[in-house]
Amino acid sequence: MNAEAIHTEVKAETTPYFDAPLKMSAKNVSVYYGDKRAIDDVSIDIPQRYVTAFIGPSGCGKSTFLRSLNRMNDTIANARVEGEITLDGDDIYRSGMDVVQLRARVGMVFQKPNPFPKSIYENIAYGPRIHGITGSKAELDEIVEQSLRRAGLWDEVKDRLADSGTALSGGQQQRLCIARAIAVDPEVILMDEPCSALDPIATARIEELIDDLRSRYAIVIVTHSMQQAARVSQRTAFFHLGKVVEYGKTSDIFTNPREERTKDYITGRYG
Ligand SMILES: Nc1ncnc2c1ncn2[C@@H]1O[C@H](COP(=O)(O)OP(=O)(O)OP(=O)(O)O)[C@@H](O)[C@H]1O
Numbered sequence: 001m002n003a004e005a006i007h008t009e010v011k012a013e014t015t016p017y018f019d020a021p022l023k024m025s026a027k028n029v030s031v032y033y034g035d036k037r038a039i040d041d042v043s044i045d046i047p048q049r050y051v052t053a054f055i056g057p058s059g060c061g062k063s064t065f066l067r068s069l070n071r072m073n074d075t076i077a078n079a080r081v082e083g084e085i086t087l088d089g090d091d092i093y094r095s096g097m098d099v100v101q102l103r104a105r106v107g108m109v110f111q112k113p114n115p116f117p118k119s120i121y122e123n124i125a126y127g128p129r130i131h132g133i134t135g136s137k138a139e140l141d142e143i144v145e146q147s148l149r150r151a152g153l154w155d156e157v158k159d160r161l162a163d164s165g166t167a168l169s170g171g172q173q174q175r176l177c178i179a180r181a182i183a184v185d186p187e188v189i190l191m192d193e194p195c196s197a198l199d200p201i202a203t204a205r206i207e208e209l210i211d212d213l214r215s216r217y218a219i220v221i222v223t224h225s226m227q228q229a230a231r232v233s234q235r236t237a238f239f240h241l242g243k244v245v246e247y248g249k250t251s252d253i254f255t256n257p258r259e260e261r262t263k264d265y266i267t268g269r270y271g
Helices: 003-013 062-068 099-105 120-130 137-150 170-183 200-213 226-232 250-255 260-266
Strands: 022-033 036-047 051-055 079-087 106-109 188-192 218-222 235-240 243-249
Touching: 022 062, 036 062, 036 218, 036 243, 051 062, 051 226, 062 079, 062 188, 062 218, 099 106, 106 170, 120 137, 120 170, 137 170, 170 188, 170 200, 200 218, 200 226, 218 226, 226 250, 235 250, 235 260, 243 250, 243 260, 250 260
Parallel strands: 051 218, 051 235, 106 188, 188 218
Antiparallel strands: 022 036, 022 079, 235 243
């Protein structure tokens, strides 16, 4: 293999920003709501087994961009995505892409915990069942237990799996939603301000959980809390007015930002 071929191969497997395997890549992505451009020509790579935080002032497009990573914007009538987003090199917007399957591979956890109004067990079992992941009841039981264990909820709910998911505390509900995302064996988990409705203790548990989960998944988290971004993420992208102003190692973004606008934001001069 010549030097150029080796270089190309390495580039294909790692992000240009970091020496980490690449999971998703967005190139020249713009997102419109009708005529309004909410995301303007964003290119960013999401590495495997890292937590990537999206920070930035309200309305700068973090959630819009996050939703474009699993085509959740498709559910918004006037939203339109331009550019290319790949998952393991495969264009997720290509024709013929199975969007239901994509959303299992790239799961999502929302700001407000949203368990189904069903039992704790059914909240987890529903996804594997509709995706045909499992055949027997014993296998399904196993997936339910394992997902709840990974989400750090098993010990609290193992004796009440038939109770309604909505009867749990807010923090438990959010861990249930994380368990529900895990149950369909995702590769990427998108989290849109997952702690904003939680108290500090429940928040700390979710943050610990995120840290545990990153050994298996690529995680992307939108957060308004810079302390949270600094605590849980290894990579941070600073969004402003629909653009990514700066993207890099979290420690660099918070201690040594290159851009004046990043510095202003992290020092609380605006936002
Ligand atoms: N469904 C929608 N229809 C029209 N405009 C929208 C829609 N959703 C978001 N927008 C607009 O797109 C821009 C980006 O919004 P977005 O929610 O992505 O920002 P954000 O950075 O996540 O904000 P926040 O931190 O407040 O949640 C904003 O101007 C917002 O008003």
